[in-house]
Amino acid sequence: MKLSDAGELSLLQILRKRFSKKSGDILLGIGDDCAVIGARNAKTLLTTDMMIEGVHFDLTWTTPYQIGFKLVSVNVSDIYAMGGRPKFLLLDFAAGKHTSMDFFNDFLRGIGKAMEKYRLFLVGGDISSSEKIMLSATAVGYASRIISRKGAGIGDKIYVTGNIGDSACGLELLKRIKKPVDTERSDRIKFPLKRDIIFPLIKKHLMPTPRNPERFKSNATSMIDISDGLLIDLSRLCKESGVGAKIYLEDIPISDELRKTSEYLKLSPLEFALGGGEDYELLFTARPDKNVRTFCIGEITKSGIKVLDSAGRPLKISIKGYQHFAS
């Protein structure tokens, strides 16, 4: 069965039924001209991110379930990166008339899985036909105290919440495997490296799970999520804070899986870690006297961004990251 056999109104009915679960402060959910949320005594956070077929994802190696999960995750990542709690979601879905109902249902299953994980509620959206699949989500969150990109002070330590580079390496693997990989089931993939090595990398790319900053956010002086790449996102944080940074190369957390896979691919794990994007780990700063239990990778300086090797020598490096429309 295809979307054109169902029609827009049936799809809306499916959405409305599937996501009927309500939180107390949703005064009106899906089904009227707007969603209505009760007043709250907290700052409101708003963010939106698109995912477009052929640009953000490739159906050759991505399942609709994974696309749905990731669409929610990348939006949640922006809320977490401000120190907020995500709460509501609006969803735009556009696809070709010949898209199957299975695709739609599998996509919604991914959306639902992620919403459950992050405790989000779907309150509205829009559905349209299109040629390529075009998705967009808007997440609404709340926070009593905001952690912006501005606020890093000279001498602050720089932290990341997890391994860097895995996602970019996962994408590199998918480009070679050229078929969907269901990392939650025991898919057999014809690839010279073991499942235990490549699946975590692939999963990090297809189904990233942003870090909730609750545990350490009281110590953070500035924060950003790593979506476009460690160095480019660090440079954004530094620009907004009016400071510089030095990073110790050997302190950047690199997973064993990334090391082994890079070795096999004859590529540098550090290239993945410094220039690759979509890890959706948090990058934040904290005063040096604070006890922060995650990976410290450097410190804030007066100006410039330097990456130092184990002998303390600065690497010659250009700051790269994904940019749309780049020539």
Add this chain to the structure above:
Amino acid sequence: MKLSDAGELSLLQILRKRFSKKSGDILLGIGDDCAVIGARNAKTLLTTDMMIEGVHFDLTWTTPYQIGFKLVSVNVSDIYAMGGRPKFLLLDFAAGKHTSMDFFNDFLRGIGKAMEKYRLFLVGGDISSSEKIMLSATAVGYASRIISRKGAGIGDKIYVTGNIGDSACGLELLKRIKKPVDTERSDRIKFPLKRDIIFPLIKKHLMPTPRNPERFKSNATSMIDISDGLLIDLSRLCKESGVGAKIYLEDIPISDELRKTSEYLKLSPLEFALGGGEDYELLFTARPDKNVRTFCIGEITKSGIKVLDSAGRPLKISIKGYQHFAS
């Protein structure tokens, strides 16, 4: 100059500069991971609407300026339809790499014009490359009292805020004229009917301006905006309210321009009025003892939707309206 010559970061800079105007309660606008809005003692309204090239608009007869203006307007219409005041906007923009900077700037001029008109502030968004142009906006508004689709009572009078059918007729004209019409300047259009007759219809389609319900909203018992068509939107309101309606055909406000153009096109003005969409007028109900100064077109009944002619006979009519994915 093309978007690919500028790159995503330059486009973001343009947006950030152009829409730097701030309202007091925007704690953080464009440029961080999220926008941050101060707490408010009012209900929050959320809505999102997409506009996709080849589905919602045709570049053969639409300028980027008009597209930008309409994208904001259709979202504002949903906020007005709940009795709310629109306040903030998030914008998703995706277009091909070879799209010109002129297109982007003209589109932003339309967005800016509409934001000024409705007193909106741009607080965030996302930019991506794509094949076809894909646009989405999310509007955030506030209201102390909500007017939903639910609430119409038997005996309530039914009102619309302006002429119905103009937009659908305007689209029909554009399909024949087959080139962009700048209704704000004195474009010469080769068409047998006068500019004064066809321009208002074309403008209603390309640059709709939703009605602010402030003047009458205290009397409204239920409300919806007419986006998909008078009868389909009326039937939605009735369904949510658990009631029916009878409409007096001769009371539906039809503009002189629509009458004259329909005559020329040998089409029925009532077909445009009953089945055509995108007028973005408000349809609402009020208790019969209230003095409401706008077009009364019928009243709420127990069940069923009837359209009565001048002799009081019910018309045989099927409720049509635009539906995506419809076969």
